[in-house]
Amino acid sequence: MANAITLSRFPLLFIYIALLYTKNPTVIFWCVPFVVFITLMDTFDGIIARKFGEVSLLGSALDIAVDRAFEIILWVVYSDLHLVPVIIPIIVITRGTLTDTVRAVGMSRGQAAFDQxxxxxxxxxxxxxxxxxxxxxxxxxAFAFVTASLGFIVLDHPWAGWVHIMAxxxxxxxxxxxxxxxxxxIIEGLSLLKDPPLAKKDSTTP
Known part of the structure; x- marks a missing residue:
């Protein structure tokens, strides 16, 4: 069930993005609680996983992958809508790529992401x-304020500038x-990127 909740964030995310591009202020303002709900689903799946004993290495990896894609997609969309500077998605993508590479090595050795x-x-x-x-x-x-700022900008509301600054x-x-x-x-994970030492061959073995 927890993994199903995790994966269900994707269709909801795409619906949210489509609604943003309608440029309809009423629709956009309704997107504020919608994006908060989708974001909080990342907490819900963890709670359910712990409650029903569904915590697993696969679930941990899936949760991180979906959360990473969720963040990257949103920041890229916000940048495309000129709501945030392009440096923000660049930072998020760079950070995500580096940390996920390190975590992938750890997971390949049976270490859960948050245990590394x-x-x-x-x-x-x-x-x-x-x-x-x-x-x-x-x-x-952040996602809520950025979404709200788009609504105010589309309305050409006097508060648009202040809301955007807050966002x-x-x-x-x-x-x-x-x-x-x-x-x-990244720092602690550098040791994981080193190849594990080869087992010494027993000299008594023919």
């Missing part, structure tokens, strides 16, 4: 439920957290 960092500070930034929830909430606010501030806060949570994975 060992330093206490790294574990707090990357694996702690507090930081994961805070990051999710920050992203939710950019929260977006950059989310990106800062993205970088801070990605660095420990």
């Amino acid at each position: 960092v060992k330093h206490p500070l790294s574990q707090f930034l990357v694996s702690s439920r507090f930081m994961r929830n805070l990051y999710g909430i920050t992203k939710g606010f 950019l501030v929260i977006s950059w806060l989310a990106i800062t957290m993205t970088i801070l949570r990605g660095l420990p994975v």
Whole structure:
């Protein structure tokens, strides 16, 4: 069930994007709670996985992959709509590519994504439920404000400028957290990229 919830975010995401491009302010404002809901689904699937004992390496990998695609697609769309600077999706794509490469190596050796960092500070930034929830909430606010700013811009509302500024501030806060949570994975993961030492051959073996 948890994996089904994870995958269901994709069709909902595409519906949301299609609605943004209608440039209908009423539709766009309805998209604000819609995108928050889709973002929070990342939390729902984790809760359900733990409750029903569906936690697995596959589920962890799938959750990260879908969440990564979700973020990248949204930031690219927002950039295309001229709501955020293009550097934001560039940062997200670069960070995601590096961290996912490192995590893939760890997973190939049976290590779950959030178990690959060992330093206490790294574990707090990357694996702690507090930081994961805070990051999710920050992203939710960023996506909501960016969506709302589009509605105000389409309406040519006097508040459009201020709402857009708020959207950019929260977006950059989310990106800062993205970088801070990605660095420990990359730094500690460098050791995983080294080939494991070959087992020494027993000299007594003919």
